[in-house]
Amino acid sequence: MSNLWxxxxxxxxxVQKPARYIGMERGAQAPEHSSALVSWLLVYPDTYEIGLPNQGLQILYEILNERGDAxxxxxxxxxxxxxxxxxxAGVPLFSVDTHRHAGRxxxxxxxxxxxxxxxxVLNCIDLAGVPVRAEHRRPEDPIVVAGGHCAFNPEPMADFVDAFVIGEGEEVVGEMTEVISAWKRSGRTSREGVLRELAGVPGVYVPAMYEVEYDGPFVREVRPRFADVPARVDKRxxxxxxxxxxxxxxxxxxxxxxxDRLNVEIFRGCTRGCRFCQAGMITRPVRERPDEQVRTMVREGLRRTGYDEVALTSLSSADFSxxxxxxxxxxxxxxxTGCVGLSLPSLRVDAFTVGIASEIQKVRRTxxxxxxxxxxxxxRQVINKLITEEDLYAxxxxxxxxxWRRVKLYFLTGLPTEMDEDTLGIAELARNVVKVGRQYTKHASCTVSLGGFVPKPHTPFQWFGQNGIAxxxxxxxxxxxxxxxxxxxxxxHDPExxxxEGIASRGDRRIGRVIEHVWREGGTFQEWSERFSVDRWQDAMAAxxxxxxxxxxxxxxxxxVLPWDHIAAGLHRDFLWQDWQASLQAHGLPDCRWTPCYDCGVCTDYALEHVVASPVAPAGGSQGTGQDLSQGGDMPVEFLTHPSTRPDAATGASERDKQVGAHAG
Amino acid sequence: MRGDQGFPVRLRFAKRGKVRFISHRDVARAFERAFRIERLPLAFTVGFVPRPKVSFGLALSVGHESDAEYLDVELEDAVDLDRWPDTLSAALPEGITVTGAVGLADRAPALQEAVTAVQYRVGVAGADRGEVAVAVEQALSRPTLGTTRTRKGREVVEDVRPALLGMEVRPVHDRDDDGRVVVDLEVSTQPKGTRPTEILAAVGEHLTAERVLRTHQWIERAGARLEPLEADARLRVPEARAS
Known part of the structure; x- marks a missing residue:
C-alpha cells in the first residue's frame, strides 16, 4: 500500500492539531514515484510548525523535484x-505530500x-520501520542522510547516519542522486558498495568508512578504512x-x-567574526544575492503566495550592501492589494539599524x-561582538x-573569561536601557533574554570548557x-x-550510545522544556x-585531537587557535569584507571570494563603531566617546579625528 | 460599516476532504491570502493595523466537512461576481471550493446573528440502524436531553433538547463511505451553537458522530427559511461607480 492516508x-x-499531518500547502508537490527514480524523503526532526518554514529543506525539495532522476x-x-x-495502530511514519510509507x-x-x-531523528528512523543503527540496515532499507549546521560535528550521530552532507546541499544532492541511481540500476545489492561510492562525493562523510582510535578518553585518530576514502572531508x-x-x-x-511569511535569503555567510557563532564561521565567505534578484524574488513571491509580510533573511541583514x-x-x-510588512531578522545594534527599522515599521512599532x-x-571584545555602550544606548x-515601547536584549552568559563584573554588566545595561526608555514613555519595557553559552565546533571557542549547571x-x-x-x-534558558546540548555539541562517536539511551527511555522533543529532563542525559552518560x-x-x-578535526569548514586550525588566544587578550578582529584579509583559510583554500552586491561598506561601519572600513580598519578597534559625535549614520562618513582609543572595561 | 460606500459580497463555500482538519481561523487566513493572490479590491479597516473587512459565519469544528460555509467581504470596487467562484477556488487550498457569490443589499445583518439553524448529515457509529432509530425516537419524545460539557474546567450538565430542531435516520441505502448509519440533524444556533457530537452523545451515550457534514445554514425571517445567499442578495448586480 503506497498511500497510507x-x-x-x-x-x-x-490528536491535537491534526492539520500537521495533512500537507496540502500551496507549492506542495505530489510527485509520481517509479523504480527508475531516486526518492528522497526530507525529514525535519521537530514539529511541523517549526520544520515547515525551514528554507534549506524547501530548497532541496524543489531542486530534487526539478531533476529528471529524483x-x-x-x-x-x-x-x-x-x-x-x-x-x-501499527502505522509507520509517512510523507505529508502523498502519505507514502517513509521506509519505502x-x-x-x-x-x-x-x-x-x-x-x-532516531525516533523518526524507528517509526519508518528502519533499523536505528546504520550497521543493522539491509540493502532494501533507505539510506539515512543528514545535513545542516550540526553535521559539522557528525560524530555523535555517526552510529545512526549512513552519510552526512557537510555544508550547502544545492549541488551535492544531485551528485548523490546519481550515485544512488546507479546503485538501484545495478540491482541494489551491497549497501557497503553504495556507501563507499558516496564517500567519494566531495562534501559527503560516510562514518562507517572511518575507524576511530582512542587514547584513553581522548580521540587519537579518525582514519579512513580504505585508500580511496578521503582523510578529510571538506564542506561544500x-x-x-x-x-x-x-x-x-x-x-x-x-x-x-x-x-509565517515570505522569506527571501539575501546573503549567506558572515564575516563579523563573532567568536561564539558557529553559523558565522562555517558559512563563510559572504555571498550576497544580486539586488535585482532579491527584488524579483520578493515581488514574485508575494504575488504567488498571498503573504502580506516578507522577511529578508541572513545572519545580519542590515549588512547587505x-x-x-x-x-x-x-x-x-x-x-x-493591502499593505505589505517587511522584516529584517538579525539586526545589529546601532542607530543606522534603527533608521532602517523606522523606515520599515511605519505604523506598528511594538x-x-x-x-x-x-x-x-x-x-564583547573577547567574543568579538564589537558594540560599544554608546552604540547600544544610541x-x-x-x-x-x-x-517603540518594547526593547528585547539578547545576552550570553558563561562566556570565556567572564567575571561577575561582566555578568552584572548585563543587568546594568538593561537598567540603563529602561532609563533611556522612560524618558520617552512610562510604558517603556525591556526584556533581557539570557542564554547559557555552548562552545561549538569550528569556532575559536571550540577549546573552551563550558560552564557547568551550577x-x-x-x-x-x-x-x-x-x-x-x-x-x-x-x-x-534552562542551564540543564x-x-x-554541550554533551552533544562537542561529543565524539561514543556519545551515540548516550543519544540512543535517552531515546529508548522516551526522551524525544528535548528542545521542548516540558519534555526535557537532564536526569535522562546524566543517567545515559553513567550507563x-x-x-x-x-x-x-x-x-x-x-x-x-578534536573529534571533528577530519571535517573541514575551511577555517585553518591555526587561525582558530590564534583567534582564541587573541580573544583571551580581549583583542577584536575587524570584518574582512572591507578590510585586508587575515587569512582564515576559507577563501584561499576553496578558491572562493566574497560576493557583494555593492563595493561600498554599509553605513554604520563595523558593528556601529564608526570605523571607516572602506579605508581599511586597524586593530584594536576604536570607538567614539559620545553618540552626539557620531558620524551621520545615513552617510557613514568617517570622523576618525574624533575617535579615542579603545579601553578595557 | 457595511455598505456605506463599498460593495459587500457574500460567498458560499464547501470544505471537503483532508482540508477539514484545518481550523476556522486557518480557513479565514487562507481566504485572506486568496484575496491577495487574485488582487481583489478589498476594503480595509482604517486604523493602526488595517485589516480587510471580512466576516465569517458560524465556526465549523475541526474535522467536520461542509457544503454550506459562508463569509461576507467588502470590496472597494464592483467586480464581476460570476468569475469569483472559479478564480477564488483556484487560489484556495484543495477542498475549499467557492460555490456561489452574491452582492449583498445595503445594511444586511451580519451572518453570525442572522443564521438561526444549521443542518448536518452525520455518520454514526456505536449501534446498528435499528438501535439508532429507537434512540432518536426516544430522544425526540423527551422534554429534556442532558449532556455533560466541560466549562472552565468544571463538568456541567446542560440540556440540549431546545437546540435540537429535528433528527431523522436516513434510509438503509444512504450509508456513508464507511458503511455507517447516517442521521440528518437540524440544530438551532441561537442563543448559542450546539455541536452535533454533543447531540449524539445526549441521544445515546454509546453513539459517536464519526463523520460530520454541514449541509445547510438557514436564516429564518418572518416565518420563512432562507438560504444565506438568497436572504440578503442585492436585487441587481452593482454597477461600476462613475469616477
Missing amino acids: PAVEPLLAR VAERSYAPWVDMEGELRG FDVLAFNLSAELVYTN TVADLADWPYPKNQLVPLVEVVH GVDGLVADLVNKQEG GLTFAPEGGTWRI AVDGAYSQG ELHRKVGLVRTALRKSGAQLRW ATFA CGLDAEWYVTRHRTADE
Missing part, C-alpha cells in the same frame, strides 16, 4: 500524541539544526547565490507556523530586538524616541537579583538543557560509562 485519517480525530517529499516529527496513535523511500534525509533534536559551498534563486515556490502552510535603498523601495513601491551578547565592553534612544544557575541568579525593581524582565563533565566543562588543549 486511509490508515492515517482515523487517527487524526484523536523525486522528493517531506515529513516532520509526529508529536507525542500522534506517535502513540501511529505505534498503537530510497533516502531519508534529516536536517540537523540543533543538537537536542538528535533523539527525534555554492559560489554564487545568483545561480540559486530558491525556493521559487515557497510553501504556504494552511496552519500557523513560525516565520545597499540595504537602505532596497528597504526604501520595498516599503514604498509595493504593488498589489518591539525591537538587539543582541549585544555580552555585558561589558571587555567581554540605538535604544532612537527606538524609544521613535515610538555555575550557570549562579550567573542567572546574579542577573536576576540585580534586575529586581529595575523595570526590566528576565528570561533565561544547555548542559545536555555508557562516560563522564559528562569531561565532555562539557573541560578546556581542550592545543594538541588535543
Whole structure:
C-alpha cells in the first residue's frame, strides 16, 4: 500500500492539531514515484510548525523535484500524541505530500539544526520501520542522510547516519542522486558498495568508512578504512547565490507556523567574526544575492503566495550592501492589494539599524530586538561582538524616541573569561536601557533574554570548557537579583538543557550510545522544556560509562585531537587557535569584507571570494563603531566617546579625528 | 460599516476532504491570502493595523466537512461576481471550493446573528440502524436531553433538547463511505451553537458522530427559511461607480 492516508485519517480525530499531518500547502508537490527514480524523503526532526518554514529543506525539495532522476517529499516529527496513535495502530511514519510509507523511500534525509533534536531523528528512523543503527540496515532499507549546521560535528550521530552532507546541499544532492541511481540500476545489492561510492562525493562523510582510535578518553585518530576514502572531508559551498534563486515556490502552510511569511535569503555567510557563532564561521565567505534578484524574488513571491509580510533573511541583514535603498523601495513601491510588512531578522545594534527599522515599521512599532551578547565592553571584545555602550544606548534612544515601547536584549552568559563584573554588566545595561526608555514613555519595557553559552565546533571557542549547571544557575541568579525593581524582565534558558546540548555539541562517536539511551527511555522533543529532563542525559552518560563533565566543562588543549578535526569548514586550525588566544587578550578582529584579509583559510583554500552586491561598506561601519572600513580598519578597534559625535549614520562618513582609543572595561 | 460606500459580497463555500482538519481561523487566513493572490479590491479597516473587512459565519469544528460555509467581504470596487467562484477556488487550498457569490443589499445583518439553524448529515457509529432509530425516537419524545460539557474546567450538565430542531435516520441505502448509519440533524444556533457530537452523545451515550457534514445554514425571517445567499442578495448586480 503506497498511500497510507486511509490508515492515517482515523487517527487524526484523536490528536491535537491534526492539520500537521495533512500537507496540502500551496507549492506542495505530489510527485509520481517509479523504480527508475531516486526518492528522497526530507525529514525535519521537530514539529511541523517549526520544520515547515525551514528554507534549506524547501530548497532541496524543489531542486530534487526539478531533476529528471529524483523525486522528493517531506515529513516532520509526529508529536507525542500522534506517535502513540501511529505505534498503537501499527502505522509507520509517512510523507505529508502523498502519505507514502517513509521506509519505502530510497533516502531519508534529516536536517540537523540543533543538537537536542538528535533523539527525534532516531525516533523518526524507528517509526519508518528502519533499523536505528546504520550497521543493522539491509540493502532494501533507505539510506539515512543528514545535513545542516550540526553535521559539522557528525560524530555523535555517526552510529545512526549512513552519510552526512557537510555544508550547502544545492549541488551535492544531485551528485548523490546519481550515485544512488546507479546503485538501484545495478540491482541494489551491497549497501557497503553504495556507501563507499558516496564517500567519494566531495562534501559527503560516510562514518562507517572511518575507524576511530582512542587514547584513553581522548580521540587519537579518525582514519579512513580504505585508500580511496578521503582523510578529510571538506564542506561544500555554492559560489554564487545568483545561480540559486530558491525556493521559487515557497510553501504556504494552511496552519500557523513560525516565520509565517515570505522569506527571501539575501546573503549567506558572515564575516563579523563573532567568536561564539558557529553559523558565522562555517558559512563563510559572504555571498550576497544580486539586488535585482532579491527584488524579483520578493515581488514574485508575494504575488504567488498571498503573504502580506516578507522577511529578508541572513545572519545580519542590515549588512547587505545597499540595504537602505532596497528597504526604501520595498516599503514604498509595493504593488498589489493591502499593505505589505517587511522584516529584517538579525539586526545589529546601532542607530543606522534603527533608521532602517523606522523606515520599515511605519505604523506598528511594538518591539525591537538587539543582541549585544555580552555585558561589558571587555567581554564583547573577547567574543568579538564589537558594540560599544554608546552604540547600544544610541540605538535604544532612537527606538524609544521613535515610538517603540518594547526593547528585547539578547545576552550570553558563561562566556570565556567572564567575571561577575561582566555578568552584572548585563543587568546594568538593561537598567540603563529602561532609563533611556522612560524618558520617552512610562510604558517603556525591556526584556533581557539570557542564554547559557555552548562552545561549538569550528569556532575559536571550540577549546573552551563550558560552564557547568551550577555555575550557570549562579550567573542567572546574579542577573536576576540585580534586575529586581529595575523595570526590566528576565528570561533565561534552562542551564540543564544547555548542559545536555554541550554533551552533544562537542561529543565524539561514543556519545551515540548516550543519544540512543535517552531515546529508548522516551526522551524525544528535548528542545521542548516540558519534555526535557537532564536526569535522562546524566543517567545515559553513567550507563555508557562516560563522564559528562569531561565532555562539557573541560578546556581542550592545543594538541588535543578534536573529534571533528577530519571535517573541514575551511577555517585553518591555526587561525582558530590564534583567534582564541587573541580573544583571551580581549583583542577584536575587524570584518574582512572591507578590510585586508587575515587569512582564515576559507577563501584561499576553496578558491572562493566574497560576493557583494555593492563595493561600498554599509553605513554604520563595523558593528556601529564608526570605523571607516572602506579605508581599511586597524586593530584594536576604536570607538567614539559620545553618540552626539557620531558620524551621520545615513552617510557613514568617517570622523576618525574624533575617535579615542579603545579601553578595557 | 457595511455598505456605506463599498460593495459587500457574500460567498458560499464547501470544505471537503483532508482540508477539514484545518481550523476556522486557518480557513479565514487562507481566504485572506486568496484575496491577495487574485488582487481583489478589498476594503480595509482604517486604523493602526488595517485589516480587510471580512466576516465569517458560524465556526465549523475541526474535522467536520461542509457544503454550506459562508463569509461576507467588502470590496472597494464592483467586480464581476460570476468569475469569483472559479478564480477564488483556484487560489484556495484543495477542498475549499467557492460555490456561489452574491452582492449583498445595503445594511444586511451580519451572518453570525442572522443564521438561526444549521443542518448536518452525520455518520454514526456505536449501534446498528435499528438501535439508532429507537434512540432518536426516544430522544425526540423527551422534554429534556442532558449532556455533560466541560466549562472552565468544571463538568456541567446542560440540556440540549431546545437546540435540537429535528433528527431523522436516513434510509438503509444512504450509508456513508464507511458503511455507517447516517442521521440528518437540524440544530438551532441561537442563543448559542450546539455541536452535533454533543447531540449524539445526549441521544445515546454509546453513539459517536464519526463523520460530520454541514449541509445547510438557514436564516429564518418572518416565518420563512432562507438560504444565506438568497436572504440578503442585492436585487441587481452593482454597477461600476462613475469616477
